[in-house]
Amino acid sequence: DAGVIQSPRHEVTEMGQEVTLRCKPISGHDYLFWYRQTMMRGLELLIYFNNNVPIDDSGMPEDRFSAKMPNASFSTLKIQPSEPRDSAVYFCASTTGVGNYGYTFGSGTRLTVV
Amino acid sequence: AQSVTQLGSHVSVSEGALVLLRCNYSSSVPPYLFWYVQYPNQGLQLLLKYTSAATLVKGINGFEAEFKKSETSFHLTKPSAHMSDAAEYFCAVTPSYNTDKLIFGTGTRLQVFP
Numbered sequence: 001d002a003g004v005i006q007s008p009r010h011e012v013t014e015m016g017q018e019v020t021l022r023c024k025p026i027s028g029h030d031y032l033f034w035y036r037q038t039m040m041r042g043l044e045l046l047i048y049f050n051n052n053v054p055i056d057d058s059g060m061p062e063d064r065f066s067a068k069m070p071n072a073s074f075s076t077l078k079i080q081p082s083e084p085r086d087s088a089v090y091f092c093a094s095t096t097g098v099g100n101y102g103y104t105f106g107s108g109t110r111l112t113v114v
Numbered sequence: 115a116q117s118v119t120q121l122g123s124h125v126s127v128s129e130g131a132l133v134l135l136r137c138n139y140s141s142s143v144p145p146y147l148f149w150y151v152q153y154p155n156q157g158l159q160l161l162l163k164y165t166s167a168a169t170l171v172k173g174i175n176g177f178e179a180e181f182k183k184s185e186t187s188f189h190l191t192k193p194s195a196h197m198s199d200a201a202e203y204f205c206a207v208t209p210s211y212n213t214d215k216l217i218f219g220t221g222t223r224l225q226v227f228p
Contacts, residue, residue: 004157031214043204043218056215091157098214099165102148102206105157 004106006092012112018080021109024073025094033103034067034077035091043091049075082113116144116209118188120219128227133177133192135222137205140186146208147188148216149179153201161203164188175199200226 005024013019025032033048047057052069060067064083069075079086089110093103121136139147147164162173169181179190190203205219 033215042220045215045217048215050214056213093157095214098208098216099146102146102150102160102163103158103216105159107155107157 004092004094004104006090006106006109008109009107010110010112012114013082015083015113016081017113018078019082019086019111019113021077021090021092021111023075023077023092023106025075025092026104027073029094029096029104030072031095031097032069032075033093033095034075035093036088037091037108038088046077079111082111084113087111087113116140116142116207117217118147118205118207118219120203120205120222122222123220124223124225126225126227127195129197130194133190133195133199133224135190135203135205135224137179137188137190137219138186139188139207143183144207144209145211147179147181148206149173149177149188149190150204150206150218151175151201152204152221158204161190195224195226197226197228200224 007022030051034046036044046059047067049069067077089108091108093105095103117140119138149161150158151161152158161177162171164171164181172178177192202221202223204221206216
């Protein structure tokens with residue numbers, strides 16, 4: 001099992017550009033979560049999916065952020081247009097249910113918007 | 115709303131000394147409590163979880179945590195610190211039984227000195 005796979009590992013982009021972060025969950029996991037980590041705000045849950053359907057997107061900061069899960073093996077988090085304050089590490093995590101064994105996290109994407 | 119508080123953003127211990135990282139939950143007994151560890155430039159890894167089956171929970175790498183309802187606490191301990199334990203540790207809680215999302219604490223950075 002390769003675990004949760006995120007790409008790219010690092011992304012540097014200019015303000016105003018569109019950024020797309022990608023995540024492949026563990027096969028068989030029907031929950032997928034997107035978190036953002038910053039020094040100031042810690043780990044924030046942005047959105048999560050169950051069986052490819054968004055369940056809770058209350059953490060999505062604003063309309064510039066959108067997330068999709070077109071199938072069970074792929075999800076994207078898009079920021080358009082990007083701003084310097086979006087600079088953070090974005091984590092994807094998956095699980096079969098939080099009560100089973102919590103989440104398995106990916107290695108994250110470090111986004112820098114200049 | 116359910117949340118967790120981690121007392122002490124930084125903890126320093128000598129190698130071989132007891133490690134104690136503090137976590138308190140906010141209100142009623144949560145369904146699940148977790149401790150995660152994050153090494154530099156990596157995602158979070160599950161250390162252990164509490165699911166009401168036992169109040170003393172043993173995890174990986176010699177860590178354990180004790181759930182104390184009277185103190186609303188779930189502190190993480192390890193009898194003897196090792197240099198490789200240096201990392202950031204996060205306590206997390208599931209807010210209710212009808213959700214699979216995790217709310218994370220602000221984290222405690224553990225330093226281990228030789």
